[in-house]
Amino acid sequence: MTRLTEQAFELAKQRFADTGVDVEAAMNQLDRIPVSMHCWQGDDVRGFENPQGALTGGIQATGNYPGRARTAAELRADVDLALSLIPGPKRFNLHAIYLESDRPVDRNEIEPQHFANWVSWAKERQLGLDFNPTCFSHPLSADGFTLSHADKNIRQFWIDHCKASRKVSAWFGEQLGTPSVMNIWVPDGMKDLTIDRFAPRQRLMQSIDEVLTEKFDAAHHIDAVESKLFGIGAESYTVGSNEFCLGYAASRQIALTLDAGHFHPTEVISDKISTVMLYVPRLLLHVSRPVRWDSDHVVLLDDETQAIAQEIARQKLFDKVHIGLDFFDASINRIAAWVIGTRNAKKALLRALLEPTDKLRTLESAGDYTARLALLEEQKSLPWQAVWEMWCERHDVPADAGWLRSVRDYEEQTLSKR
Numbered sequence: 083m084t085r086l087t088e089q090a091f092e093l094a095k096q097r098f099a100d101t102g103v104d105v106e107a108a109m110n111q112l113d114r115i116p117v118s119m120h121c122w123q124g125d126d127v128r129g130f131e132n133p134q135g136a137l138t139g140g141i142q143a144t145g146n147y148p149g150r151a152r153t154a155a156e157l158r159a160d161v162d163l164a165l166s167l168i169p170g171p172k173r174f175n176l177h178a179i180y181l182e183s184d185r186p187v188d189r190n191e192i193e194p195q196h197f198a199n200w201v202s203w204a205k206e207r208q209l210g211l212d213f214n215p216t217c218f219s220h221p222l223s224a225d226g227f228t229l230s231h232a233d234k235n236i237r238q239f240w241i242d243h244c245k246a247s248r249k250v251s252a253w254f255g256e257q258l259g260t261p262s263v264m265n266i267w268v269p270d271g272m273k274d275l276t277i278d279r280f281a282p283r284q285r286l287m288q289s290i291d292e293v294l295t296e297k298f299d300a301a302h303h304i305d306a307v308e309s310k311l312f313g314i315g316a317e318s319y320t321v322g323s324n325e326f327c328l329g330y331a332a333s334r335q336i337a338l339t340l341d342a343g344h345f346h347p348t349e350v351i352s353d354k355i356s357t358v359m360l361y362v363p364r365l366l367l368h369v370s371r372p373v374r375w376d377s378d379h380v381v382l383l384d385d386e387t388q389a390i391a392q393e394i395a396r397q398k399l400f401d402k403v404h405i406g407l408d409f410f411d412a413s414i415n416r417i418a419a420w421v422i423g424t425r426n427a428k429k430a431l432l433r434a435l436l437e438p439t440d441k442l443r444t445l446e447s448a449g450d451y452t453a454r455l456a457l458l459e460e461q462k463s464l465p466w467q468a469v470w471e472m473w474c475e476r477h478d479v480p481a482d483a484g485w486l487r488s489v490r491d492y493e494e495q496t497l498s499k500r
């Protein structure tokens with residue numbers, strides 16, 4: 083640890099103490115908030131079931147940056163580097179198509195054994211795993227419907243896939259001693275004017291009900307449903323809309339997933355957290371960055387990421403909100419994308435934990451909105467960066483952009499040869 087880092091930290095600690103904030107307590111809390119990194123940033127959502135197949139379901143990874151992971155071993159090596167450059171607790175979020183098998187396994191036949199390497203890898207690194215059934219990029223999702231499909235057999239195929247996925251997820255939780263959050267997202271929808279908007283939603287409800295019939299220990303597995311506004315090719319109608327998923331999660335008391343890119347461009351999920359927490363037991367966040375559409379850009383330390391973190395910290399939702407990331411940018415180094423986005427999510431959390439929330443709350447209750455605004459703005463320029471650097475150093479991770487050197491070396495030695 084450099085003397086400069088130490089001195090800056092001591093000064094920062096004092097400045098925050100003057101506003102009533104205990105920096106060590108904030109860092110301890112940050113040490114208890116995992117961020118779940120998504121596997122799909124590493125290979126443009128291709129997976130290992132059929133990597134040459136098209137990415138469908140109305141999502142797109144754009145860009146052609148060299149070095150995409152082509153095998154599970156490559157993906158694990160890439161994410162290992164990213165993990166080493168990000169401070170504090172992390173989890174890893176897998177999709178069903180990231181299975182490993184020496185023979186073709188269809189989605190309705192996936193089993194825990196197909197993810198055994200992932201579990202051994204996670205165990206060695208003391209990482210929790212999360213999971214997702216993959217209801218896209220498959221011939222039986224080609225016409226835009228899965229769990230809400232009008233054809234009973236196709237619907238059943240996806241129900242069976244989601245049931246099998248829950249078994250995998252519960253196994254992750256059992257093996258790793260931390261519950262796996264399993265997110266159900268379906269791309270179901272229509273490109274153009276839709277006459278019967280009701281029947282697909284009714285079928286989706288019934289299908290998820292059937293998926294959820296088997297009971298799992300909450301210590302191993304948590305169910306979540308993710309809403310969406312529209313997808314490419316499903317611009318006019320999305321079966322699993324926000325109202326659908328909120329109603330479903332609230333009535334079944336399961337987790338709701340809020341993806342930052344799944345709402346109208348001026349709508350923000352930070353403001354939804356306090357509402358939905360009145361009705362659902364827990365939330366899964368897909369922290370992302372929509373640019374004009376659900377473009378899944380790398381997360382920045384921007385106002386909305388900060389506001390999301392503030393909501394979690396201000397309402398002390400640490401045990402009820404699961405923080406996941408969801409972006410896939412193929413136009414830049416994919417490992418750097420993971421590092422930039424995850425470090426930013428953690429920086430936002432640190433800054434939120436360093437906020438003098440009690441003082442601000444008191445001012446608000448007293449109706450002193452002038453002082454509330456003044457304090458909120460002044461505390462933005464307190465030296466949080468010195469705390470961040472100390473936190474990184476305590477975790478043996480580069481405190482500044484020095485991490486990029488490791489990514490560049492790896493790019494030269496490994497990614498460039500793929």
Ligand SMILES: C[C@H](O)[C@H](O)[C@@H](O)C(=O)CO
Nearest residue numbers: 122127141214267341408
């Ligand atoms: C690959 C993910 O499951 C997917 O991004 C989903 O979470 C989503 O947000 C779809 O738009």
Ligand SMILES: [Mn+2]
Nearest residue numbers: 308341368408
């Ligand atoms: Mn998402």
